[in-house]
Amino acid sequence: MLKIINIYKTFNPGTANQVKALQGVSCEVEEGSFVAIVGTNGSGKSSLLNAVAGTFIPDLGKIILDRMDITKFPEYKRAKHLGRVFQNPFTGTAPDMTIAENLTLASKRGQSRGLGWAIPKSVLKEFQKRVKPLNMRLEDRLENPMGKLSGGQRQALTLLMASWQKPKLLLLDEHTAALDPKTANKVIQLTEKVVEKDNITTLMVTHSMQQAVNMGNRILMMHNGKIVYDFEGDDKKRLKVNDLLSLFDEIRRKEQINLSTAEMLEKNYI
Amino acid sequence: MTLLIGSITIGLILSLLAVGSYISFRIFKFPDLTTEGSITLGAAIAASLIVYGVHPLIATILAFAGGFVAGGITGLLHTKFKINGLLAGILVMTALYSVNLHVMGRSNVPLLSDITLITYFEQFADFITPNIESINILGWTASEKDIYVLLFILITIILISIIIYLFFKTNLGTAMRATGDNQQMIKALGVNTNLMIILGLAISNGLIALSGAFLAQYQGFADVQMGIGMVVWGLASVIIGEALLSKKSLGLLITGAIMGSILFRLLVAIALRWGMNPNDLKIITALFVFIALIMPGMLNKFKRKGIC
Ligand SMILES: Nc1ncnc2c1ncn2[C@@H]1O[C@H](COP(=O)(O)OP(=O)(O)OP(=O)(O)O)[C@@H](O)[C@H]1O
Ligand SMILES: [Mg+2]
Numbered sequence: 001m002l003k004i005i006n007i008y009k010t011f012n013p014g015t016a017n018q019v020k021a022l023q024g025v026s027c028e029v030e031e032g033s034f035v036a037i038v039g040t041n042g043s044g045k046s047s048l049l050n051a052v053a054g055t056f057i058p059d060l061g062k063i064i065l066d067r068m069d070i071t072k073f074p075e076y077k078r079a080k081h082l083g084r085v086f087q088n089p090f091t092g093t094a095p096d097m098t099i100a101e102n103l104t105l106a107s108k109r110g111q112s113r114g115l116g117w118a119i120p121k122s123v124l125k126e127f128q129k130r131v132k133p134l135n136m137r138l139e140d141r142l143e144n145p146m147g148k149l150s151g152g153q154r155q156a157l158t159l160l161m162a163s164w165q166k167p168k169l170l171l172l173d174e175h176t177a178a179l180d181p182k183t184a185n186k187v188i189q190l191t192e193k194v195v196e197k198d199n200i201t202t203l204m205v206t207h208s209m210q211q212a213v214n215m216g217n218r219i220l221m222m223h224n225g226k227i228v229y230d231f232e233g234d235d236k237k238r239l240k241v242n243d244l245l246s247l248f249d250e251i252r253r254k255e256q257i258n259l260s261t262a263e264m265l266e267k268n269y270i
Numbered sequence: 271m272t273l274l275i276g277s278i279t280i281g282l283i284l285s286l287l288a289v290g291s292y293i294s295f296r297i298f299k300f301p302d303l304t305t306e307g308s309i310t311l312g313a314a315i316a317a318s319l320i321v322y323g324v325h326p327l328i329a330t331i332l333a334f335a336g337g338f339v340a341g342g343i344t345g346l347l348h349t350k351f352k353i354n355g356l357l358a359g360i361l362v363m364t365a366l367y368s369v370n371l372h373v374m375g376r377s378n379v380p381l382l383s384d385i386t387l388i389t390y391f392e393q394f395a396d397f398i399t400p401n402i403e404s405i406n407i408l409g410w411t412a413s414e415k416d417i418y419v420l421l422f423i424l425i426t427i428i429l430i431s432i433i434i435y436l437f438f439k440t441n442l443g444t445a446m447r448a449t450g451d452n453q454q455m456i457k458a459l460g461v462n463t464n465l466m467i468i469l470g471l472a473i474s475n476g477l478i479a480l481s482g483a484f485l486a487q488y489q490g491f492a493d494v495q496m497g498i499g500m501v502v503w504g505l506a507s508v509i510i511g512e513a514l515l516s517k518k519s520l521g522l523l524i525t526g527a528i529m530g531s532i533l534f535r536l537l538v539a540i541a542l543r544w545g546m547n548p549n550d551l552k553i554i555t556a557l558f559v560f561i562a563l564i565m566p567g568m569l570n571k572f573k574r575k576g577i578c
Contacts, residue, residue: 086454113442
């Protein structure tokens, strides 16, 4: 389904702010699989998702989606195949427009937009029908501006919008990180429901080891712009929160060793 | 009375400028300075073509097209060439000054005996009520022709505004509004935001040029200097409109821009009548917009202090 082949990305190359965000990431994601991506801050998780989404074009490497080479596609062109939910609940919706207008924009994802009436009466029923299962009583507020809703409500709607038309791939970047625990839980349940219903291939970045262990069938752990662990099938099923945490510790310890070796070398030779 | 009707008529004509400014400033949040060049461009194209013998309706439509292209170029500079929005507008505005001089062939084109859309409106008045020359309104007498011109322009403006309103309710129009509201979101939903910005600025400046075309025909001349201060003028109208109708729905905001334009024009007429020096007009307009811009923030500050 998705093939990421050896991609590299360096931000601000050649300056003091140079960051090697992705350093040779490769992975293949099968149709219908749900991949959780974990890793320390700055390890390149968002960059990986952004490379797939087209926020930037990688310096090197290829991205193949459903046998299509999308490496050089501009962001808006790939959007046809991708559903996205962002960490910030305000990123995924337009605040000054009504809920109905936001939904209608999402329902036309990747289609050409002509001079047809944006919200014909006939679609309002469908909007209500699909918003109702969120259990947020939003079905009666379709004419309200999006900006009046809470972060959790907006995130739930963003998720609904991202999957309104079945995407080939759903990209979730810490989409519950900014929500309170209860709302986060609700959005996670909704995520499972949405993904299961259409069997959508999903990449989900998360800092919650619990989510990573409970959800999906694969875990990728990233560090320093690389995938350092990849658990699938029975390995993934056996993995517990504590196992993941000890992996993090191990990475940290290795890093310290590396640092102290560097210090030693510095002392001895400079 | 004549003064009042004249002010309202010019206010109505400039309401197209206000609606254009509303599109760029408010819908796209793009501070577009192309305005000063495109309103003159509209006037220049319409006046020159009419003098040349082109039918005024066609001349007016071509004026819209001219503004459309000018705005599109500003959009192109901003999106494709990544030039800062303000600078892109300044570049096009500056270039338009030369273009306008070329279109007119000199710095001023009078339309004395030429047939304009206004002439048609006046002829229509004679046709319907051939015997009446003046009308009595609440004890004031007004020229019947002036009233007809006002009515026709009112109808034209309403029609154009309805078209604009309907356009922004279509799929394309909704995508354009979303581009101004949350670009990241609408990109993720597959919209080419660059194209939306180019198209939006094109429509905005098309309307502004249309305003210039009507203005030239109403005043009876086009002048290369007539665009000066028009950005602030349009902005002032939009701000007054927002104050008049505070609700945030698209229809009301467009209506507000139109009403703001008329009210602003009336205020200016009254101020001039009271003896304000016409030379001070621009600085007072600028001061007015400045106050209107800082007002909401100041009010909030006072409120917060009041609570503490
Ligand atoms: N647009 C950008 N410009 C410059 N540097 C960037 C940009 N995007 C990411 N980076 C840098 O690339 C590195 C990887 O960032 P990335 O956002 O992918 O990390 P992450 O794994 O998502 O971290 P977090 O868990 O904090 O979200 C970081 O050092 C970050 O500062
Ligand atoms: Mg991140």
